[in-house]
Amino acid sequence: MDIILVGDSVGMVTLGLSNTIPVTMEEMIHHCQAVTRALKYAFVIGDLPFLSYQTSISDAIYNAGLVIKNGGVDAVKLEGVRNLLSQ
Numbered sequence: 001m002d003i004i005l006v007g008d009s010v011g012m013v014t015l016g017l018s019n020t021i022p023v024t025m026e027e028m029i030h031h032c033q034a035v036t037r038a039l040k041y042a043f044v045i046g047d048l049p050f051l052s053y054q055t056s057i058s059d060a061i062y063n064a065g066l067v068i069k070n071g072g073v074d075a076v077k078l079e080g081v082r083n084l085l086s087q
Contacts, residue, residue: 001042005077006032008047023049025063032071046073053078 010031011017025048032046046067053060064076 003043003045004035004039005045006035006047006071006073007077008049021050025049025052025066029067029071032067032073036072043075044073045075045077046071048076048078054080 006028008020008023008028010027011020011023014031015023015027017023028046028049032044036044048060048063048067052063060078064078067073067076
């Protein structure tokens with residue numbers, strides 16, 4: 001694999017949740033760490049979970065940094081930020 005996404009869908013696939021909303025930053029970091037430890041060459045992208053970036057640009061930057069620093073990912077994915085960008 002060239003690129004691997006560690007998605008917040010881990011909530012439904014692994015944690016038994018009914019949707020992605022309850023997934024926490026700590027859970028995303030944990031799963032990102034597990035994936036990055038097992039790889040040598042793939043580019044890994046980690047999802048930012050619900051409400052970890054929608055509240056403000058500074059929260060988005062801080063939480064993206066946590067996933068990169070602590071989760072070991074190469075990039076982060078977030079979605080639905082049109083309103084955030086106009087702040």
